Amino acid sequence: MTGGSSADSAFAADKNGNVRFDDDRLLIDGVPRVLMCASLFPFRVPRSQWRHRLQAVKRLGYHAIDVYVPWNYHETAPGTWDFTGQRDIDAFLRLAHETGLYAMVRPGPYICSEWDGGAIPAWVATDPSVDVRQNDPGFLDAVRGWYDRILPIIARRQYGQGGPVIMVQADNELDFFSCRDPQGYIGALVGMMRKAGIGVPIVACAGQGDYERAGAGPSGAAPAVNIYQDDDGVGWELQTRYYRNASRGYGAPLIVTETNRRHRTLRRLVGSGARFVGPFLQVSGWDFDYGTSVNNWGRLETFMTHDYDFGGVIDPAGHERPDAADARRLCAIIDALGERLATAEPVDDDPIGMDASSDAGGGEDGRSGGERESGVRNADGSLLDPDGQRIAVGELALGGGGRLVTITNVSDASATLTLADGMTLSVPAGAGLMAVRDLPLNGRLTLAATDGELVRLDEHRATLSAPTMIPGTVHAVLRIGATNGAEAAVSCRTSGDVVADMLNGRVDITGTEGEVRLVRADGTEYDVVVTQPERAVPDTATSSGGDESASRGSGSCGTVALTDVETGIAQPEWVVACDGSDEPRSLESIGVYRGTARYRAATGGETALGVVLRNAADIVDVTYGTARTDRLATGQSATWIRFPEPASGDEITVHTGIWGHCNFDDSRLDALRLSAGRGMDGLLLVQREIDCGDGWIISDGRTDANDGPVRFGPAVGRRPGPRSSFASRSTTVWPNRLTYTTALHVGSVDAAMRFDGIRCRCDVLVDGRSAGSATPWQPTVWLGPIRNGSVLSVVVWKTWGEDAGRPMLLVGRNVHGWTVASWDYDQLEQADRQCRYTTSTLPINVPDGGGVWVRVASDRLKAACDGMNTVVRFRGSHLQLTAVTDRYRLGRVVLGGLPGTGFAGGHGDYLLVPEDAGDLRVYCEATAASGGRLDGVTLGGPIDLRRR
Known part of the structure; x- marks a missing residue:
């Protein structure tokens, strides 16, 4: 398949013409664009902070956001739908449009996103008659119910129709999953979308780079790809060019739906021809309610933490991290080059023409760092300097002329490179540089070379206030961002003699803070040194809603360690779901989809060494007579639990807690299948081994x-x-x-x-x-x-x-004859309302078998609030904490860990309490048979206080 073939007609053109793919170009209103896209998920940010996060993205200079929409967050129970308040996705998309951001919307049905079940509702995924994520009528009928509700919202928020949506994604990362008919499955989703009025391009994301298995192409969905590699690897340029050529074969530009977050790496993608770059996850957040899931990261079974934070440029509290300056620089370069970059082609020959030398100092051979020797080109396209340092290089031929050279020093020593035209570029260890060469400006002036970065270009400046210049003689206004120290060198060429006599054969420079006005002279090359403070990089914060950043804090407030808290005792009421059943059953089969469950059955009083639980998940403990086990995490088809010593009793009780449904699909462990239920469905009382x-x-x-x-x-x-x-x-x-x-x-x-x-x-x-x-x-x-x-x-x-x-x-x-009861947040909040609090001094002991409520009043939280949120950290052991407030179901934290699992996705030791939340109430349950202990509560401080 070649670029521009008829195969692209099914997905390349937006029905209303505002957004379309043209071979390897992304066009919006007919203008080729390169877009930086930040992940921003409204279900992980309080609604009261949506506008702030959108503005935070805009301040970075990013052009778009990608937005997952989780099905099971809006269908809260079978047939019960909610698109209000925190779940009002229409309002969120409207705010994005008001902020001036584009949006790529990803409504699944499967989204992954380390979210419960990958967003497929548990009652759908665990239904044995439904073949999940297959071209199966049962599953597609269930999806149709979701699409009938979400697609009209997306359709009316499309770009050109009063909204920001420029792309929609069908499903997500299907090539991770064993879909038997990916083209048929994705094709069915695309058909539903088109029927619902989705006119913008629809993409299918290849999580592992397999476009066909992801369902792209004949299905009517354009290909998109996730690219994850080592930030210090040298293969980014070749990898990007490979997928650019592969996408072009489908008649589409390179859409990178997910990739690493480091902006040095993102430069390499842009500098190798990517048209849409979406680093995941640039705007961090947290999992409200029971949004946490079970994954297969790090170890076989991993629980996702309450916070959702992989080190993105915006932390969960909404504060910028240090990489924000690099974000602004990259976006400024993209905007300065504009259509030139959006129509650029990778250079296929070897035009770099560079010599390389290391600045690391003399080695054993006595060679000094200042000596230059010819660099060696490697098979992976990188440059190997004489000291063995690897320099990754990418080059684009810009539309209309000129080159953009992207140089990345992935080594641990600085390097000096000499371009073919003699310009010397010094690249510190670990740094990157995007250098423009031979860039025509207005047809008469050429920016020959610079060792800085072009962060602003205005070719149509008509007037100047300087008395030595004549209005109308300016051909370009440039802003060069220095990359090494406080200066940047600029070499320019001019032709003709229109203003030569007037300026006496010289380039005049006016302006401050690095803004350079270059005026045509007599054809001579000039080197110009420009001071470039960081603040001179353009501030792109513009929003019709105003800028809320100034009064929102910076994540630098101090911490307050509490010596006392309020405590109370009130247990959630158990709701009987199954009374006297002959066999235990999975919780989903009896209508329980989240929360804590209790299985109870009579026994004959026999002595037992322990139990084997069948299909038990996610968190389990057992009580038999005087024997009581610690809680552990399990997802095995059969789990052997030995009692501390042989025990007997007339009744056995098994508590199971749902941490979440797996957001992946992994056959190595039963509970890691998308179709796996929770709870348990069998118990063997073991009498002999x-x-x-x-x-x-x-x-x-x-x-x-x-x-x-x-x-x-x-x-x-x-x-x-x-x-x-x-x-x-x-x-x-x-x-x-x-x-x-x-x-x-x-x-x-x-x-x-x-x-x-x-x-x-x-x-x-x-x-x-x-x-x-x-x-x-x-x-x-x-x-x-x-x-x-x-x-x-x-x-x-x-x-x-x-x-x-x-x-x-x-x-x-x-064992037969089981009664099953459960409680969820509804019952937990009822208990909270009945609780009577008194002041208690820390530490607090929490006995096994019953929870203790801890309350922190809103005035104490507000006193430690930094911007919009208060960080609340806990110290203690053998505790599971479940937190609610007046407005939010915040989520859960485990202190001391749980045998059988690890925690990933964030820090895992704190709660983030929004400023409008009211009092914080935390239900503390012991995870050990000997009880648990809450040693300390600390309010305030930045998210990264304890990052390693």
């Missing part, structure tokens, strides 16, 4: 290697097969698959099997029936009922001789 390490018959072993199978014959008649300890057979061929079989003589019982120390995969069968697979992440397999003489077979898969572990048979009784 039997070592099964010996007495296994080896049979039907084979390998998938090309060297042929390794076979051990089974026992036939009087010919015995080999018998040995479990997984002990040696082989010379890898990988291999060996089957170990034994007979069970334990009576008729219910059972599970645990593989202690497993490091490979073991498939377990009972009497030929598959019971599941044990892995290092799920070492326990639920067997169910077995009889005396049942045949147990384990297929052991080894790649390089990994340990299969020690098999332990857990036998006992499957």
Whole structure:
């Protein structure tokens, strides 16, 4: 497929013509554009602060925002919709338009975004009749209900119709998911969008760069790509050019929907031909309500924190981080070059013409840092200087003439580069530079070279106030941003003699703070040195709503450590969802989609070593008689929990808490599937633990290697097969698959099997029936009922001789007759309203089995407020904190961690309380059987107080 082919007609042109793709160009009102886009999610910022965040983006110089719209945030229960207040996406898009920002809207149905279930409602994702994210009528019918409500809002907020929306994304990162028919699925979504009146370009984002698997092209969606690499890598330029050419093959510009946040890196994308660059996540926020999710980051199962912050240029409280200056510089360069940059083409030959030298000083060979030797070009396009420092270089031929050279020093020593025309560029270690060369200005003046950066260009200045100049003689007004020290060198060429006599053959310079007015002279080259303070970079903050930044603080206020808080006791009421059911069921199957659940069943008083829970998630603890376990995080198909000591009782209770539904899809752990429910659906009361390490018959072993199978014959008649300890057979061929079989003589019982120390995969069968697979992440397999003489077979898969572990048979009784009750934020807030508070001195002990409320009055919060929010940090151990205020359901924080999981996505140790929230009330629950303790509460201070 080539650029400009008929294949692009399905998505390239906006129906009303205001926004369209033309080969590799993004045109708005017919004007080619390069746009910087910041992620800004209204569901992660209080509504009272929406305008401020939009203005913060505008002050950076960014041109657009990308906006996820989570389905399950607006459909709050099956068939219940909410687009008011905090959820008023129409009002948010209207504010974006008023601020002067464009918007790319991403309504899913799946958005990822580390949000609960990736925004697919739990009642849809866990419905066994629905094939999620497939070209499936059941799923598409559910999506249609969502689209029928969200698409009309987006349609009326399109650019050219009174709104900011210039692009809409169908689904998100589909190439991460095993979609069987990506073109059909995305095509169905695009069809719904077009029918609803979406006329702007529709894109399909390739999270891993696979345009076809992401559904782009024939589906009617243009390709877009996420590019994530090491900021210090040298391959950004080639990677960008690769995807630029790939996008052009679809008749589309390079749309980078997500990428790294560092502006030195973003320069490299812009300087290699990207037309739309959307670093994720430049505007941080936090997860209200139960927006937190379970992910597969870092370790296999990770809980997302209350705050949502990956170090973006705007922190969760709305303050700028140091990278803001680099953001303004990059956006100023883009705006100065305008259409020249938006129509630029990557240079295909080797025009750099550079020599490189290091400024690192003399080495062992005695060479000094000032000596210049020719640089070496690497296969990845980078320049290798004589000291081995890597310099990444990209070059664009600008529309209308001239070059933009983007130089990035990813090494740890400064380097000096000499352009072919003799201009010397000094690039400090870790720095970047976008240098303009041979840029025609008004057809008569040429900016030959500069070691600074062009941050303003006005070619049509008509008048000057300087007495030595004649009005109408100015051909360009430039602003050069210095990159190394306080000065920038500028070399210009002029032609003709229109004003030569008047100016006596010289370039006149007027203005201050780095603004340089270049006037045509007599064709001679001139070097001009210009002072450039940082404040001279243009301030792009313009908004019809006014600038709220000045009085909003800078994240620099001090902290106040509280010595006392108000406390009270009031427990949320349990709402019975399932009374006396024979088998426990997942919470979603009985209409519980978030909150805390309690499973309770009568037992016969037998003594037990522990329990095996089937499909339990996300947070679990067990009480049986006098035995009480600590809370742990689990998402396994079967979880073995040993009691501190053998216990007995007449009743067993299991508490499960929903942290969130997985926002990804990972088959290594049952709860990491998009379709996985929460709660539990089985409990084995374990009475015996039997070592099964010996007495296994080896049979039907084979390998998938090309060297042929390794076979051990089974026992036939009087010919015995080999018998040995479990997984002990040696082989010379890898990988291999060996089957170990034994007979069970334990009576008729219910059972599970645990593989202690497993490091490979073991498939377990009972009497030929598959019971599941044990892995290092799920070492326990639920067997169910077995009889005396049942045949147990384990297929052991080894790649390089990994340990299969020690098999332990857990036998006992499957418990029946369960009652299930739950509570959610509704019940929690009812308890809050009933609570009576008294003053208590810190620290505060929280006993196991019941929560303690802690209240911080609004006047104390306001006294520590910095701008629009108060940071509230907690110190303590073995506590889960759930916070509400008069206006917000803020979210949760865990102190001391939870066995079985880690926390990611932010700091995880604080709450951010908006200035209009009222009193802060925190429900503190112990996560350890011995109880928990709240040692301290600190108010105020910046978000980054404890960043490492």
